[in-house]
Amino acid sequence: MEISLILNNELVWDKEFKSCKEYVSNLKSLAPNEVKMREMEAKFLNLVNTDKDVSKYxxxxGALCISLLTNTTFAYADTLGGVSDKLKTIVSPLIELLAGLGYPVTYGMLITGFIMVIMGKKSKxxxxxxxxxxxxxxxxxxxxxLNILELIGRELRNSL
Known part of the structure; x- marks a missing residue:
């Protein structure tokens, strides 16, 4: 198979492709030298260990390759306010439950207090x-x- 790129009636690029069998057999004959590969790996790892930018990239x-191969997504660090809002949303049902327990507990304690008065332990x-x-x-x-404290904290963060 041959592919040619022609621009303004001139041949710009021309490439002939061999069959897949020939191409694979040619690749097998071009196997890399193991010693040179190990040397290149050692140089690269040394560069990763010494250069912060290379290490970061x-x-x-690596994380991008893992993400693409496993079809996963990674979490990222949000601003402090964003994290705070997300935590409030997550913990909100638990807070509502605890706040809702205030009335029955108070009711029970009032009954207990009045029973203590009835039993003669007035001060208790x-x-x-x-x-x-x-x-x-x-x-x-x-x-x-808590809303007042949160406003104060947000204003302090914004002022810094």
């Missing part, structure tokens, strides 16, 4: 009731307090 190339019962109420109100303020 070698790692990127009132102490339990007081701290249950303070804890519940504090639990309601947690999202507000």
């Amino acid at each position: 070698y790692k990127i190339g 019962g009132i102490d339990i009731i007081k701290w249950a109420c303070i804890g519940y109100v504090g639990l309601q303020f947690v999202p507000f307090i």
